[in-house]
Amino acid sequence: MFKKIKTCVLHTVLAALCFSAVGCGSNEIEKAYNYKSVEHVDGEVYNLSNGLNLLAEGDTMQLYLDTETATIRWQNKKSGDYLDTRIFDDAVSDKTLKSDIIVNYFTGAASTPYETYTNMSTYEYSVEMDTVQYEKMDNGVRIVYNIGSDAITWKDFPSKMSQERMETLIFQHCTEKQIATIKKHYRQLGDGSYSRTFGESSPIAGLAAKQLYDLFYNVCGYTYEELEADNTEWDKLNEMPARQNIQAIIEYYLDGDELVVRLPIEEMSWTEDYPLKSFDLLPYFLSTKDKEDGYLFVPDGSGALMYLENTKIREYQFESRYWNGDPLIDTGTYSTTKATMTAPVYGIKTKNYAVLGIIEDGAEIATLKAYINGSYNSVPYSRVSLSFAIREDQTLANFVDATANYTLKKASDDYYADDVIVRYSFLTGDNADYVGMANAYKNYLLKNGKLVQNETESEAPVFVEMLGLVDSTEYFLGIPYEGTTNLTTFSQAQDILADMNSRGIKNIKLDYQGAANGGLSQRTAESVEIASELGGKSALNKLISYAESIGADVFPNFQLQTATNSSGFNKDKKAFFINGQVAELYSFEPVQFKAETTVDYPTYVISPSYFKTYIEKFNKSYSKLGYKNLASEDLMTFYVPTYRKDQNVNITTSMTTYHEMFNALVSNYRLMLSNPVSEAWSGVTYISDLPTSGINLKVVDCYVPFIQMVLSGNVVYSTPVMNTNSHDMTAGMMKAFETGSAMKFRFIAADTNELQNTVADNVFLAEYNTLKDNVAGLYAEYASVYEQIQGASLVDHEVFDGAGELVCVTYSNGVQLYLNYTENDAQVGGVKVPAGSYVVR
């Protein structure tokens, strides 16, 4: 409704904001838009001329504003290369090119279970309508878009009118013909009153709406006050017209040479009837029409490239959430397209330059989209862009009938109200590639304390995952009960360590999974119970002290953000779906990809409202054991809110809790986490399972060790488990060299048969006895190379064949490795690399 829009009343002169200031109440502008002359807070008057205005200047970059079109230009002083927030290309009709923000908003109340939504672009609905305001700020500008449509809807007309009011207010101003027109839309009822014939289900539109509007408001002088009076009389106040009107605020400023884009969501406002769902930010800022010599960079897995020169326009284009997204949304739908993106970055490389975008704030709600030339509405631009989900929604049900599919959806009550900040770095020369992007990101992290230098390993580290206890159904005289099967007991683990040690394998990081609280289907860990089936506390202590004696480290592994059901794990401790039910993380059967909603050990997410207590209890219990190491397979791999009615916790609050508890654990233990999100990088001692590739979407051309180049030299990390289904693990070891990773193996002491009918039935080739010779040989080879690169970090990476099967990596001490994953010998840079092998130089 009109009154609910938090419109800032506007004054002739802007009291401009410092970019850090919050609240637009202080900032009064007159109700006339399109200011060319603005005043800074220090009183200095800036005259923005038509055309390009220089807003700020760094050492190498300049920031311009074109007031005609509200376009921001970020230009390199030396080369003259620039990026525009809008692209004006007569050959393309798609208006998204000309927009820096596209807002998606619900067209009905968001929380009713049949939401639909639509979108408006800043260009079409603000720039073209001349409703843009500028406010000067230090090194930049703040742009306020009053995005809106003034389309007439059925709500602009009274639902009913009494005979008297209709005659006095309307008919008496009209000709006979006009009255006839009105009567087409208003039927007289028995009591003499007039009732509108159109409405929500049969809306009025186009010419008819305009004609009627003209009659009512212009010819007859009807007003919205009268409308309110009519609606009050007939108790239809909820039908007051509401214009889709969203005030979007975006700030552009230079920080040094870097461009920072900030959207203060809290200051933005929208009509309550049309709440904001999400927005696309700068859809064509990182885009190019070039088809050669460049790529889009997406941080899928280890980092992936999509070449500009590409014909894969029929393939699914890249679209994925950062930080694993919100796992409570659409959990029942199988997807092959969700990438694991732990670092909130993206980028583009063209012939002359590269740009890296870093999401400083809002990565938890961000989706990355990448389209190659011609794939999106046939627009001839390759582009990579972000969108941000302000309000999450969930599919409640799908219906199919003869003509169509219907989806019933519901949005959350809560919405994201924090800032969204994206920082762009312009990279030129030698830095204009993914290695340069990795360096830029690394420097950014180091500068902000999000990455710290850990000690390096003097001897070649090797990560070993062992599986302890697993649930299984056992029978006593034909009567089944929930029993367990030992996959590796603590003393067997000790034997394996001893055997590995005797084979010359040193510096083992043992990630012990399923060692406590019920094993692999781990129950809640509020009170830590080391599995007595595996030998109990004393045997584990013995294993740990033995490990110390041979220089190995034991990390008992716990799920800390999820757990399977157990007594006392009631719904107050679990996160909830938007549909009001307890959230459960489903697995999918592999044949029809249906969610397995009835499993023996369903997995629940610990509610963020309980998470603090949960970790505190865990910490108290675990610290009593006196161990200094802790591993977790799910800690800091995702953030969840909870959507429980009246007890919801939004993502911003829950992130604070996650970080607080993570830091509490960091201060107590040496942590080993399984491919955690970037926010955890500064706290971990070891990272396991760092991907060496990604989900392998067809549209992705090549995987590069981007994340590893960022982490290298700061954190010790391992590859994913290498012994998945092949005895020959040479290629896996080469990937470890290419990425500067430690190798990782998974062992069990028991026979592989024992895994059947358990949750670990998809583990193959993990029996230590069948692998020990292979692993020892592989480690010896790895160690001999490690000697040469010990203490050095990855500094360069070069792909020779486009697919990443023929590469060269350079370590900081100058050692170069040429790796050839293909089946043919290759000659690279004067080095002959045999098929499926590598050369150290």
Next chain:
Amino acid sequence: MKKDWKKKFLAGLLVATTVLSLGGVTTASAESYTYTIKDEVVPAPDAYTWERSVRAQDLGIADMSSLTDTFCKDGKIYILMNGRLVITDEDFNTLQVITEYKNGGETVQIKAPKCVFVTDNGDIYLTEQDMGQIIHLDAKGNLVRVLGDPQITTLDGITYAPTKVVVDDIGRIYVKAKSVYEGIIELDPDGIFNRFIGANNVVPSMMDRFYRMIATEEQISRMALWLPTDYSDIALDAEGYILATVRDLTATEPIRKLNSAGKDVLASYEYIASPKGDYASAKGATLSNLTNIAAAEDGRFAALDANMSRVFVYAPDGILLYVLGGSGKQNGQLNSPIDVAFLGENIIVADSVTNSIEVFKPTEYGALVNEALRIQKLYDYEGAAAYWQQVYEINPNSVAANMGLGKYQLRTEQYDAALQSFQRTGERQSYSAAFERVREVWLENNLGTVIILVIIAVIALVALKIVLKKMAAKGAFEGKKWVQVLKDIKYTCIDWPLYMLSSPFKAFDDIKYENAGSTKFCFVIMILFAWAALIKERYTGFLMNTADIENLNIPLILISSVVPYILFIFANWAIGVLIDGKGNLRNVFKFTAYSLYPSVWLTIIGVLGSRICIYEETGLVNIFFGAGLVFAFFYMFIGIIMVHQFTFTKGVGDVVLSLVAMVILIFVIVLLATLVSGFINDVGTIIDEILIYL
């Protein structure tokens, strides 16, 4: 990538996680699986990984959007699309593009060919479906002949539209034509119609026949025609058999291997599902829509499922080896596959959404399976077993590996190992053969011990009896409470039931008039009876047990064992009341329970027997299971007569009426249960909806 096992319970959250096969650099994306003989779907290692996608520009052509077929022969790949046939070498380097041929003086463009087949000497056959022609070209692309409509008299009124063609090594041409349901058209080498082969006979069910009988003509006209099923694709395997897939979503055997007489010669195992893509039960219908089939030189064959975009690869005897593909957006997943072919060790799949040819290469696991099969085909079972052993180490669920290993182990007298292997393949005959030897060896080794143990046991029993007698004589047991308890138990559990068995008329009379027998013990019998059913289900030896003993539905077993008798008790009592029977509910319960008592023991004896018998002796063991029932019915009938004081004929009448009453009871119970569960469901749904709206 995450740990793969974790997917099991974190899949919802980490859907992106896929199994990394670091054996190669490329990663497989689909979750591989296989079927056990218990129809369970279990994860399996990836046998093939995606190697590359071949697109139009790789072939040096502008567009591949009308791709229809591929064929591999002698290191050449034939890629067929509208207007052209592209011939490449194994690495997809284009060797030749055929777009037209000369017919007489006239140049004819290739239009919209559907299928390409290449003979051993390199001759190329194309089907021009819409023109009703099969084009025969030589290896260079020169026209040899055009085979037109063979003018089959039985096909009047049908436009001849050949879609698929294969040519065997003596030149006979087999054609699958559109709308021809008589089978595959066999033409002689000159292109003259010989006959139809492999016709699918329609077997209407009794129900169908019945409906037809009572239906009006109008109804019949609206019913679907009894058309024989249609083949969707044909292929020629290395031994000259014709492999065919059936276009029928309800077929239980959608893949046929036809010999020259048109007979399906695909080996069938009793307990291993015949090749049928995905299925819910081994004997049931396919869940797949098999649209394409290809044969490898080594006898393997692959079928393409258009439903879920998967390729199923089978051993020559029809055992499922591995599954690859799957619908999805990742490399190695397929969107709309239209054709599969073997390219040496590799498998290629043509996809009509991405307009590409996807190339898959074997992983170590896949290569081991293929090598084992190759060697096995040369009758080198020992050599094959070494590979099967490695396959088994990676994937103990592999039916093919267990079959190969089992046969080898049986041959080399590793009977214990053979037992395990055959258990996993469900091969009971072979299992029995191995078990017979195991049993013999055991007896040879342990006969002495057994005899000594038996003698010791007998002596101990005799001694115990003597000692007890002496102690009793001394009066050691007098006045002791526990002695009395033991005696009571012996009387209740052994003496009285034995009395009942030997003189049932008298015993049941006693039940009626002297309240003989223990009601409490009758409850115990019912519990024991249910438990015995459970024991039978779970512990009956492998030879006689086809249940999925790891996933028993315990409540169902318990209920289905005792509920019929409980129903009978109430039904019989109720009928008794109606037709003037003298027995009350307690009497009926007692005689029923006692009648079931022998069955408890016989079942346990049968279970023990089933674990030591061989295949030929299973009939003997079944006697034990059957005898329990026979005894039960026999004694129950006597019980009815005695307790209700019926004559024989009235007794028979009572039985019949009781059965009717049981049916009514079941009906009422089911009705109630349906109503209640429906009500609960509705209330649940309403609550859910309210919660959503709140």
